[in-house]
Amino acid sequence: MKTATALLGSLAAVLLTRDAAAYSPGFDLFDHTSQLNFYHPANPFYPLEQTKLPDACKVDQVHIVSRHTTRYPSKGSYNGVARIATKIKDALAGNATTLSPEFEFLRTWDLSKMITNPTAQVENITALGLTEAFEHGAQVRSKYAHLYHKDMTVWSGSVERVQLTAKSFMNGLFGQAAADNHYVHLVTSNSSDKSIAGNTLTPIDTCTKFPKGIADPYQAKFVATWVPQVIARLEARWPGFGFIQDDVLGMMDLCMYEMNLSGKDQRHFCMLFTDDEWVNYGYNKDLGYFHDSSWGNPLARTTGLPYVKAVGKLLAQPKTASCQNIYVAFSHDTQLMAFMTAYGLNKDAAMAGEAVDRDRRLRSSRMVPMGARLVTERLNCGTQGSFVRALVNDAVVPFEDCKDGPGLSCSIEKHLVRLKNIEAEAGDFMTKCGVVAADGLSSELKLFDNPQRNLCTNLC
Template sequence: MLLQSFLIALSAPVLSAYRFNPLEHSAGIAPYFTPHDPPLQSSPPQGCNVTRAAYLVRHAAIYANDFDYETYLEPLVKKLQNTSQNWSSTKSLRFLSNWTAPISDEHIEKLTRVGLQEAQSLGATLHKKYAHLKTPEKVWSSTAERTVKSAQSFIAGFTKNHTNLVNLTQVEEDKKAGADSLTPYKGCSAFSSSYGSDQSSAFGKVYTKPIIARLNAEARSFNFTQDDITAMFELCGYETVIRGSSPFCSLNLFSPDEWLGFEYANDLMYFHNTGYGRPLSASLGMPWINASVAALDNDTSSQELFVSFTHRELPPTVITALGLYNNSAYTGANNVNDTMPEDRINYNRAWKSSEILPFLTNIAVEKMSCESYGFDEGDYYRILNNAGPQPLVGCRDGPGGSCSKEQFHEFVKGRDELFGDYNKACGGSDLSGSLSIYKV
């Protein structure tokens, strides 16, 4: 009887505590968060200490990228400015009576104040997390303003504004550099930023159809289109990282089911553009993996923490090269494309862009020294995605799903044999096929 009463009392708050957060389903526009999927602890496993770590970080939050602004946001804003629709007579759209756009041409690709603060916060967090490691002599970034300023803010947070302690090394975003850059896709002739748009648009027609019908019934003078709906979803994330909140995030405007549609449309785009939908993706991610592992294993290097800032294209390729977030990882079949249909949502998919590449997304390779019960004493490695441990498929024989040194090196070697030929994957060009920026 007591047990039954306890279970009844416990169930109510647990069931009522969950609240759907649109910002955790906003794909590449999501503010930084840790998904905790799987829910492994981010601190090192019992008996383990991190001895070295390498981080790849996407730049912090921006006002908008040029494609989103020119394709979706600006057209919607102009349409809103020229409409005769009386928004005060509507329900879910009443806020448009007084709403003003948070973005203009001058803001495109620039970091927001929230972005600068979050980059600084990441620096402070990693300083605390790795207080026992040496302050890095260098931090790297590609040369775009948003990546450089993200790195500068990170350094300020890491050093408590003693920025002279760390040198920022800028790596040119040069096509001729090939894989020897933090933007290897720029030198790859086989890569195209438009891949995935057809698949995303196809599903976009599916999930926006009922939304368009609903909103057009509510605001009969406006004539909502698929692009308008996309812009409204995007404004939730962009306006939030500019102003701190957005009426476009209201669940009275878009339901959780509709948000999952927006997220899936973006998942399709990134899946085919920088994920498993193209074999090329893993070949773009392998140079950073190889360079990072070599840096962690180089005991002659005085640097123990390696942090590099890049754009949104690179982290998903690293995820793909490592075999993480793979929908078909346990099936034994090579039909991963079938797991991402274009006419319906695969709700049980592993590939979720909101978890893989929010603003300031970061992938880490940690090298640990372990003396843990039930495991051999020695070095182990683990992968973190936004502070959440991601055990490697077929390489998790250590504490907390980590991977022993011998197995990890075999795992990386096997992935390199599959995807390590950058020039072949990129169409036979004769550019550098490896990343050398961490070499001493």
């Protein structure tokens, strides 16, 4: 029979394990990790049987705009995690001879092994990111083989990680020919040129009146409802560390960076936090996107409009002037969020900072992970006619005001009408963004009007 001391010891061990937190085995972590996570397909909002297309429907034109794939931390984020790494090192060098089990990995953890050359790596694409982009290109080649052409044009923003994503995608799409031809079919849009108005893949950057920091008070209010409790829990597990808010949020960011840089199964930082804490983390990120680049920002639809109009113009053409049928472009997460908002996807009327809205539609984890992609397909359904649908990270996301077609799609006629209505609501880009009229400036995105090659003379 166990002694009272042994029983108490066993009970203490159970309590220690329970208090050590960690998300539960059945918890869907990736549905709450927001924009820092490597690419993963989105959880669908609708059952697959509702979005399945009948055999008669075939894609005959497709548009893809993608975020760059997995990158190293941004400069600001790197500075934050580097500060945490130094704080951990100092704490371990001091009074930390005994650590709670969940913190033991920190004895050998070294940020410099994850990010070996910050000067070259910070802000840039990772090896995983290059692989993701290559695989995406190969998937597009396979899925839309009937629309593929060896000389089709691809478009990209000018930031290095975006261009590298585009080139690796082209390696997967075209094979070795892409590199052999020095990526001659890649058209780069200058992301730093503030004077090109709507003719850009980064319209938020060229909209001079685009409001910044709208989300700050909402996020500050929400963070105050849950992070103090996390600080108290972690401090009880590691007394004397002196946890602060930036430590908590930074360690949660390190969850994704560890997976991105050390291996997808490396989740030591992820395991420091509970299910509810991850739910709160994801909602905090969603507050940021909602108010800064989506429905809570008065110019989000305005900035996203040029892209959806450009796509709409091509969808309306039975055959495009260049005979290109696959249009692929690369940009950034906030820009994609604006494009999705202009389309009317995942609309929420409001998103407050009091508590998690578990019924919200806007979920950045499903919308803008690394390598996120917004796909617009035109469907030829034979005698039923032509239809349009949107997919976000492989999940069909219906236009809520038009989803009565096959697989919750929208008839091409109704879609073109809804784009006119969206334009009326969003307003003119140059006018609302405060861009001064000048020769050559326009509210239109015209990049797709003139691909590098006219494919009509060589359809193969």
